[in-house]
Amino acid sequence: MDIFLQLTVSGLSTGMIYALAAAGFVVIYKASDVINFAQGDLLLLGTYLIFFAVAQTGLPWSLGVLVTVLLAVAVALAIERLVLRPLVGEPIISMIMVTIGLSSVLRGAINAIWGPNPRAFESFLPAGDLVIGPAVLSAARVLSIPIALAVLAGLGLFFRYTRDGIAMRAIADDQQAALSMGISIPRVFGVAWGLAAASAAIGGIMLGNIVGVSPNVAAIGLRVFPVVILGGLDSIKGAVVGGAIIGLLEVYVGFYVGHGLNLVVPYLVLIMVLMVRPYGLFGKEIIERV
């Protein structure tokens, strides 16, 4: 039972990091119909920026987090303006390839700046263990769950109540109608990328604390796809639920079944969801018959 509890906490904390990355993916998809294959690299950028701010520059962690998020947002705004804006309205294959190209550029640049070897900095999430009943849990992992949930809830509230959030929903609903109501689409696209980068940066900061800083972090970018397809491509709530389910599934399968099946099980889920319910658990049901 204590093993089960440990697995659950570990799965949920991984799942919440997936959810943070997935939420950014969802925001970009919702606003601009772009499928962002560089989401994992934004996460990677977050881990290296916090390493840069805390370990290399020596800022206190609170300031470091702020600097990390701001820098990540700046990079994302530049990407949106320079790379994505000229391609508005291009076919899906161009959108996919341009973000794949971006991912390659980001990874190359990060490796060139910080080198390929794993780095570490002193974790500022509490490092000790939490003993709940029979189970021993890593405090950082436990703590990461409410942090992620708070950020995701913030994103949800943003969509519901702020002017930009409502504008984003309007654009997702009907771009032309939104334009005719005086909504500035370039601004909304910029905000979407900024938010995606911020949420990925926070995910990256937590990853940096829990597992350290290494180029392998970018592999999580691919885990985003099962998460968003399961949750629904245009739903933040879906990203949270999908992230939790995929995270839990991975650790349970990894422990109880083994054989490396945990690596492939998210994709099996993905295929099944696509076959049965392509719009996912919470996605908007768009009926498009082929």
Next chain:
Amino acid sequence: MSMECGVFHTRYESDMGLRPRPAQRIRLAVLALFVLVFPFVASTYWLDLANQVAIATVGAIGLNILVGYTGQISLGQGAFMAIGAYTAGLLTLNFGVPWGASVFCACILTAVAGTFFGLPSLRLKGLYLAIATLAAQEIVEWAMTHWTTVTGGTEAIVVPAPRLFGLRLNTTFNFYWLAVLTAAGTALFAANLFRSRIGRAFEAVRDQDIAASVIGVDVFRTKLLAFATSSFFVGLAGAMIAFYRNIVTWERFTLNTSIVYLAMIIVGGLGSIRGSFLGAALITLLPALITNLGRAIQDTAPQAASLLPYAQQAVFGIVIILFLIFEPRGLSKLWENVKDYFHVWPFAYRRGESRAN
């Protein structure tokens, strides 16, 4: 195929010819001559690169049939190449099948697998299909590394060298002829495919699938056929790699492979045979060029040289992005622009109007 001014056909045969104009024939002859002379003057290093380009051309044409001509996005190229390579390698290694037969079996099996992975295209379009093929890629990758009884897992399998008339075929020089012939044959087949009813149906499905079904194209059947045809050649490319390299390892067939091949057809030009070749050449040669550049500056700037592996990765991405932004129709279109310029040279219309067609 665009009409060109100043070209008059007096017979249907010449109108339907693949290369009706003298200039085209001369260019083809020059290319053929170059291909014939190249292996006798080039070093082993460049010959090896040429072989890689030829294999990549076969794979890129295969992928272009699916993505460029039929509009079905696939991120599963690496997986299909893996199926081709492992089938060819294992058949020859374990059952002693002659290499020619096992290459053929590999192509057929890859075509069958491609058709199976194409089944989701019944329901899924565009982005969803791309993600489904991404999942297929991941699943095949997992099978390669974990289904140890068949694939040997992460260990490489060693394939016996192919022989013809007592000649070892996979030396760089001997393989060159095989690879070039295969690439040329593939290009010829694809060029003719898109002049046929089936190829036109592929393009109709890409441009407007509903309209295609209205004019009597069975959309689902056409899509599956596109998946099968495409995977046949992708499997061929995989099998060629198996026999050329003598070993089959999973590292050659990861998601990264899929991305590299997609980059080839984007950079070369979607829906263009010439583009598949140009893209395959550029993307294959790019890392080699950067490595050579690194060697050249090793002494003067060792710092910069150590950054080159990452520069390679970044340049790969930058090339994709620049092409998408500035020339989405790729190298193939650039080449056409050059041709059109010289077509009427030196008596061009006023600048900017020479392309009014």
